Amino acid sequence: MSATVSPLAPKTFASLPALRGVRMATASAGIKYKNRTDVLMMVFDAPAAVAGVFTKSKCPSAPVDFCRANLPHGTARAVVVNSGNANAFTGMKGRAATELTAKSAAAAIGCGENEIFLASTGVIGEPLDATKFAGVLDKMHADATGDFWFEAAKAIMTTDTYPKVATRTAEIGGVKVTINGIAKGAGMIAPDMATMLSFVVTDAAIDSSVLQSLLSAGVEPSFNSMTVDSDTSTSDTLMLFATGAAAADGQARITSADDPQLDAFRSALNDLLKDLAIQVARDGEGATKMLEITVTGAESDAAAKTIALSIANSPLVKTAAAGEDANWGRIVMAVGKAGEMADRDRLAIWFGDVRVAVNGERDPSYSEDAASAVMKKQDIPVKVDIGLGSGKATVWTCDLTKEYVAINGDYRS
Amino acid sequence: MSATVSPLAPKTFASLPALRGVRMATASAGIKYKNRTDVLMMVFDAPAAVAGVFTKSKCPSAPVDFCRANLPHGTARAVVVNSGNANAFTGMKGRAATELTAKSAAAAIGCGENEIFLASTGVIGEPLDATKFAGVLDKMHADATGDFWFEAAKAIMTTDTYPKVATRTAEIGGVKVTINGIAKGAGMIAPDMATMLSFVVTDAAIDSSVLQSLLSAGVEPSFNSMTVDSDTSTSDTLMLFATGAAAADGQARITSADDPQLDAFRSALNDLLKDLAIQVARDGEGATKMLEITVTGAESDAAAKTIALSIANSPLVKTAAAGEDANWGRIVMAVGKAGEMADRDRLAIWFGDVRVAVNGERDPSYSEDAASAVMKKQDIPVKVDIGLGSGKATVWTCDLTKEYVAINGDYRS
Numbered sequence: 111m112s113a114t115v116s117p118l119a120p121k122t123f124a125s126l127p128a129l130r131g132v133r134m135a136t137a138s139a140g141i142k143y144k145n146r147t148d149v150l151m152m153v154f155d156a157p158a159a160v161a162g163v164f165t166k167s168k169c170p171s172a173p174v175d176f177c178r179a180n181l182p183h184g185t186a187r188a189v190v191v192n193s194g195n196a197n198a199f200t201g202m203k204g205r206a207a208t209e210l211t212a213k214s215a216a217a218a219i220g221c222g223e224n225e226i227f228l229a230s231t232g233v234i235g236e237p238l239d240a241t242k243f244a245g246v247l248d249k250m251h252a253d254a255t256g257d258f259w260f261e262a263a264k265a266i267m268t269t270d271t272y273p274k275v276a277t278r279t280a281e282i283g284g285v286k287v288t289i290n291g292i293a294k295g296a297g298m299i300a301p302d303m304a305t306m307l308s309f310v311v312t313d314a315a316i317d318s319s320v321l322q323s324l325l326s327a328g329v330e331p332s333f334n335s336m337t338v339d340s341d342t343s344t345s346d347t348l349m350l351f352a353t354g355a356a357a358a359d360g361q362a363r364i365t366s367a368d369d370p371q372l373d374a375f376r377s378a379l380n381d382l383l384k385d386l387a388i389q390v391a392r393d394g395e396g397a398t399k400m401l402e403i404t405v406t407g408a409e410s411d412a413a414a415k416t417i418a419l420s421i422a423n424s425p426l427v428k429t430a431a432a433g434e435d436a437n438w439g440r441i442v443m444a445v446g447k448a449g450e451m452a453d454r455d456r457l458a459i460w461f462g463d464v465r466v467a468v469n470g471e472r473d474p475s476y477s478e479d480a481a482s483a484v485m486k487k488q489d490i491p492v493k494v495d496i497g498l499g500s501g502k503a504t505v506w507t508c509d510l511t512k513e514y515v516a517i518n519g520d521y522r523s
Numbered sequence: 524m525s526a527t528v529s530p531l532a533p534k535t536f537a538s539l540p541a542l543r544g545v546r547m548a549t550a551s552a553g554i555k556y557k558n559r560t561d562v563l564m565m566v567f568d569a570p571a572a573v574a575g576v577f578t579k580s581k582c583p584s585a586p587v588d589f590c591r592a593n594l595p596h597g598t599a600r601a602v603v604v605n606s607g608n609a610n611a612f613t614g615m616k617g618r619a620a621t622e623l624t625a626k627s628a629a630a631a632i633g634c635g636e637n638e639i640f641l642a643s644t645g646v647i648g649e650p651l652d653a654t655k656f657a658g659v660l661d662k663m664h665a666d667a668t669g670d671f672w673f674e675a676a677k678a679i680m681t682t683d684t685y686p687k688v689a690t691r692t693a694e695i696g697g698v699k700v701t702i703n704g705i706a707k708g709a710g711m712i713a714p715d716m717a718t719m720l721s722f723v724v725t726d727a728a729i730d731s732s733v734l735q736s737l738l739s740a741g742v743e744p745s746f747n748s749m750t751v752d753s754d755t756s757t758s759d760t761l762m763l764f765a766t767g768a769a770a771a772d773g774q775a776r777i778t779s780a781d782d783p784q785l786d787a788f789r790s791a792l793n794d795l796l797k798d799l800a801i802q803v804a805r806d807g808e809g810a811t812k813m814l815e816i817t818v819t820g821a822e823s824d825a826a827a828k829t830i831a832l833s834i835a836n837s838p839l840v841k842t843a844a845a846g847e848d849a850n851w852g853r854i855v856m857a858v859g860k861a862g863e864m865a866d867r868d869r870l871a872i873w874f875g876d877v878r879v880a881v882n883g884e885r886d887p888s889y890s891e892d893a894a895s896a897v898m899k900k901q902d903i904p905v906k907v908d909i910g911l912g913s914g915k916a917t918v919w920t921c922d923l924t925k926e927y928v929a930i931n932g933d934y935r936s
Contacts (some may be wrong), residue, residue: 167859169867199855199867201883234852235885336660339838339851342860425838425923426931427754433932439647442612446580446757454582454612470614472648510838511932512925519846519924 116402118488119272124281126277126290128256130313131155133354135250135258136265139242142232149243150191150265150474151215151250152309157185157225158351161321163329165346172197172204173228174345176212184318186351187221188251189309190243193268197238198344207240214240218247229307229347231268231294235367236247238459245432263292266307269517274308274389280378280486283371285361289379293386296395297321297342307347308333308386313352314375315363323367324379325350332383335415335505337422338394339514351381358469391506396513399431400506403492408501413450415503421449428510431490436481438466445494456497461485531805531813531901531921532685539660539690539703541669543726544568544766548671550665552655553646555607562656563604564628564663565722566753570598570638575736576742578759585610586641587758590624597731599764600634601664602722603641603656604679610651611757613813620653626655629833631660633770642760644659644681644707646679651763676705679720682930683707685803687721693791696784698774700727701790701913706799708756708806721746721761721799727788728767728776736780737789738763745796748918750835751807752927763792805921809926812844813919816905821914826863828916830909833861841923844903849894850877858907874898 137149162181163172190211197204230238263273274293279286293308316324325348333348357363364372392400403421408414420476421427421444430437438459445452455470462484465473484490550562575594600720603624610617619792625639629717632639643651676686687706706721710888738761770776777785805813816834821827834857843850853874858865868883875897877900878886897903 158811165859166618166862167856168865169859169865169870170854170860196852199852199870199880199883200885201868203884234855236882237884336680341839341856344856344859424754425927426754429931431926432928435932439609440614440754442582442647443580443754443757446578446582447754448581449579450581452581455614457582457612467612467648471650472613472615510928512928514838515842515845515923515925516927518842 114271116271116393117398120389123260123273126259126273126275127288127313129288129290129353130355131158132311132351133256133258134262135254135256136261137246137250138248139192140190141242148192149246149250150192150262151247151254152189152262153219153251153254154187154351155230155355156353157187158185159318159321160184160227160349160351161318162347162349163325165343165486167342167344169199169344171345172200172208173190173230174347176208177227177347180227183224185225186221186227188215188224189349190215190226190247192230192308193266195236195238196232197346198234199452200235200237203237206260210240211243214244214247218251227349228245229345231266231306231345234344234433259290259292261474264344265327266292266294268294269395270393272393274386276381276385278378278382279402280376282364285356285359287312287356287361287375289382291382291386293390295390295459297422298516304348306343310349310382310432311351311353313353313355315357315361316352317363317365320364320367321350322351324376328380328383328443332380332387335503336387337419337505337507338391338508351407383490388506391508395517396511397508397509399509401431401492401508402504402506403491404502404504405494406498406502407496407498409451409499410501411503412501414501416450416501416507417445417448417452417494418505420444421492422505422507425510431509432511434482434485436461436466436478436485441492441494451498452496453498455498458495458497460493462491465481467523526764527684529684529806529810531810533802536673536686536689537561537690539672539688540701542701542703542724542766543768544571545724545764546669546671547665548667549674550659550663551661552605552657554605554651560678560822561607562659562663563675564660564667565598565602565675566632566667567764567766568662569715570600571766571768572729572731572734573597573640573762573764574731574738575760575762576738578756581758582612582909584643584758585621586643586758589621590760591639596637598638599640600632600638601628602762602782603639603660603858605643606679606681607645608643608649608651609645609647609758611647613650616650620651623653624656627657627660631654631664641760641837642758644679644719646756647757672705679705681706682808683806685806686800686926687806689795689798691795693787694772695727695777695788698769698772700725700769700774700788702795704795705804718832719756719759723795724764724766726766726768728770728774729765730778732777733777733780734763734765737792740924741793741796744802745793748916749800749804750832750918750920751804771847801919803815804921808930809924810921811924812922813902814844814905814921815902815917817915817921818907818909818916819915820911821911822864822912823914824916825914825915828918829863830858830861830865830907831916833857834905834907835920836916838923839876841920844898844922845924847895847897847898849874849879849891854905854907864911865909865916866911871908871910873906875904881923
């Protein structure tokens with residue numbers, strides 16, 4: 111946790127209500143530091159439906175492998191998350207650590223090990239001593255409480271400067287359901303996946319296969335449209351759980367992703383995922399500016415996203431933002447290097463509402479003062495129209511500052 | 524030009540001999556600043572054979588378009604290079620500027636406009652006032668001198684902290700020929716192309732088509748294996764000229780790229796290109812460390828290069844280098860995100876001669892002190908063995924420092 115809070119942090123945090131069917135507890139297991147909360151346990155009173163999307167890294171962490179293996183089982187009784195050690199690139203020892211942790215958690219709860227899900231964040235390559243969990247999981251299971259979301263969000267922070275929380279409600283068949291989500295991540299953040307860890311829980315009664323369909327679609331315009339530094343973690347994990355407690359209010363279980371009763375829920379979920387993703391981008395290491403980059407007029411939506419990410423990941427665009435420099439030439443550069451079809455003479459670029467370039471050259475009515483005024487703001491909308499088709503995409507990123515370099519130049523030592 | 528010279532600058536500069544058939548001059552045309560050398564003219568006394576490779580940007584500069592159009596003509600009489608303005612994203616005005624510049628140069632020399640080659644470096648998007656060239660090109664042509672390579676290299680610098688020069692000799696059919704090269708570039712440097720501007724001249728007698736073949740092959744393991752910040756310029760230009768003056772010593776003109784007499788020349792040229800490319804990487808904006816990243820054991824050479832560039836472009840790897848942190852977990856991350864086949868359990872990683880990871884986990888004999896000692900050096904060799912095949916590649920990059928952010932946060936203003 112950093113000493114200074116990101117200037118882009120939310121002014122107020124959402125208040126997350128207790129959610130029927132899930133309880134949480136934290137503990138200090140001494141994984142890396144003494145006397146610091148480093149374990150979160152999320153317990154489902156009854157088997158919850160579960161869905162997950164994970165890093166596309168070819169060198170995923172042991173917990174990611176473990177979760178992927180358990181996902182087809184379709185139900186969850188607990189999630190154990192630790193900070194301080196990512197249990198990544200830890201070979202046989204890493205697998206042994208996940209097995210031991212799951213065994214301890216399953217024993218504490220009285221469930222199968224295939225109903226346990228794990229996530230770890232922290233240093234890569236250090237063996238994780240899972241025996242440290244054994245002593246704390248029993249008590250966590252006993253102490254877990256429902257009104258604990260904010261504490262849970264804080265417990266999974268590493269270089270985050272603020273906890274990320276979001277909540278939404280929706281109706282399914284006239285029954286009100288709630289969705290709560292937490293996330294962590296501030297560096298090594300890029301599609302795909304775009305966050306290190308995020309856990310979302312609803313009390314709705316929805317089948318696992320439907321949840322997976324919702325999550326796989328919902329991650330694209332949210333976490334997978336956000337980048338801090340283009341570096342994809344080995345541990346990225348986004349999971350969605352449905353406790354089904356709303357069935358007690360008469361909510362009929364949703365068994366098909368095409369069910370029209372799911373529309374409001376889908377919309378609320380997507381909104382929550384986007385909210386969490388933007389909160390992560392706003393906590394990008396060293397960030398002082400938030401860039402919302404919208405590309406229109408590309409050959410396809412996919413091309414638009416490639417171009418938008420090329421802009422969002424450009425060190426020169428990001429440093430210009432840090433310097434409050436309306437340097438649209440670097441936007442042109444980033445469009446050009448993206449590899450997608452672009453015609454210089456059709457390109458138009460806006461900072462906020464200020465059109466700075468059009469038809470292959472500087473806007474005739476370009477005003478440096480007007481563009482600079484936009485750059486001085488904390489939130490900078492950048493719009494690029496390629497002028498070729500109807501493909502569009504929006505991505506979010508932050509600026510690249512000396513503080514990012516400082517944070518990452520001495521993180522491990 | 525920066526006030527402080529890169530700590531990675533060469534201790535001494537190669538002394539480039541005058542090269543028969545080419546002369547150079549510089550001038551102050553007042554393109555952006557007053558009283559500053561901002562134009563270089565390279566004049567070939569007789570039509571020189573010419574080859575070029577250019578940026579793959581979809582938004583190339585007007586001079587790049589101009590050079591590409593002239594290249595099939597196959598001979599060059601002059602190169603005009605300016606700093607201060609890239610003449611990129613300048614639409615119709617940009618084309619008019621290249622035409623006017625070429626017309627002025629052709630008139631000064633008495634040759635066709637299709638024998639003129641142009642390059643511009645500097646700010647993107649500002650119209651270039653080519654009328655400023657008209658007044659200086661005549662005099663430059665008259666004043667041009669052969670013993671001018673170091674001055675020429677200095678004249679094309681922008682944020683470079685030192686001029687890049689290299690020279691080699693080789694024999695073709697028993698006749699000694701010389702190759703001189705200059706380059707500029709310190710930011711917005713990435714494959715492909717990896718430098719903004721580089722001009723190489725030989726007095727050998729070689730056909731244009733052969734030159735092009737040599738250059739297209741030679742650029743891959745040199746400039747296209749070097750990255751400062753992953754940002755590909757709109758203006759990247761590497762050109763190779765052959766004046767043919769060595770024919771006077773009896774060198775028979777080379778007309779086939781397969782001619783075995785070309786072997787020594789090819790080797791000398793490739794060595795010179797690599798020398799220049801590394802000089803550019805060593806002058807990366809804000810650089811304090813040079814990383815040579817070698818990937819072996821990949822599925823193919825192309826896969827090895829993709830992985831090596833993923834490592835070289837990772838902000839987290841580059842900031843760790845700046846912090847002298849032997850953070851091999853970030854190497855694992857960068858291997859994982861590259862998208863090429865990798866098996867965590869076969870991966871091995873070295874910093875210098877210190878093996879830090881093997882078989883999917885930290886090396887049992889890992890010594891933090893030994894790894895840290897490597898990181899404290901200016902030149903840091905990083906080796907990654909993927910353990911899957913025989914593909915290999917080497918790329919060069921520099922670290923990412925606060926100074927990079929500072930330089931690029933207020934470059935334009």
